[in-house]
Amino acid sequence: MATRKNLRADRTSLTHKVGYALRHPTRVVAHARRAARDRWLAHRHRDHVAYYRAVMASDTARDPEAAVGSGSHDRWLALGAMQFDYLREHGLSPRHRLLDIGCGNLRAGRLLIDYLDAGHYYGIDISPDILIAAKRTVTAQGLQRKLPYLTLTHDLTFDFLPDRHFDVVHAHSVFSHSPLEVIDECLAHVARILAPGGWFDFTFDRTEGKEHHVLHEDFYYRTETLVGLAARHGLRARFMDDWELRGHGQSKIRVHAAAAASA
């Protein structure tokens, strides 16, 4: 099932805002609350990661599953399964080592941890609150024997991780919340930690119009911007057409170190 994406909208324009409010009057109050929080947090935290960590603290306190973008528990389960099934269909095997950037409360991580050999799942996140929720997921799912690593980070330089270690690096719904400098930092460093033949999949909110962001929380990029950024770091990137058929609102790009064969 393909998702209908609004690829031309500029969500910062007054016309879009008025049209949206008229189409969804019940969402206006919630949006106004988010806008007020955005102004307060953006004033307190000049650095984007510190800002988004504060957003996650606020959202996680209310509901960890909603904080990672799930409207219901069923949706949390379905979005985790969608990520897992896609990786499996693309050749993920239990012996692979996987780095889950922005692992959240293990929506996909719980399935990946269960599937991969013990110690082969490594989740990193900027939010201590969501990592505490992630540990609760490990406990609730009885995954202790799989010894997943769950680590707090402030940047995406991966400086604490070894060379050529990960067969798969994965970032679902993380760059959709990231300014370009965060994505740039990640792409500048990911090749070092990718094992030979390994790949890096990330999702992003796609626009075919003007690139823009909403409340410092949601960022919309053109495919060619991200493919070009990857190329500047010596990486080969391709748009994953088959992900478009999954019914997810974001698009996906796969990146390889330039010399590696396709997966």
Ligand SMILES: C[S@@+](CC[C@H](N)C(=O)[O-])C[C@H]1O[C@@H](n2cnc3c(N)ncnc32)[C@H](O)[C@@H]1O
């Ligand atoms: C929408 S949630 C998705 C979580 C998980 N990937 C999933 O699909 O369930 C985004 C997650 O990315 C984390 N995050 C945002 N920016 C990040 C960054 N620069 N580095 C690492 N994690 C980040 C957030 O704290 C949050 O847990």
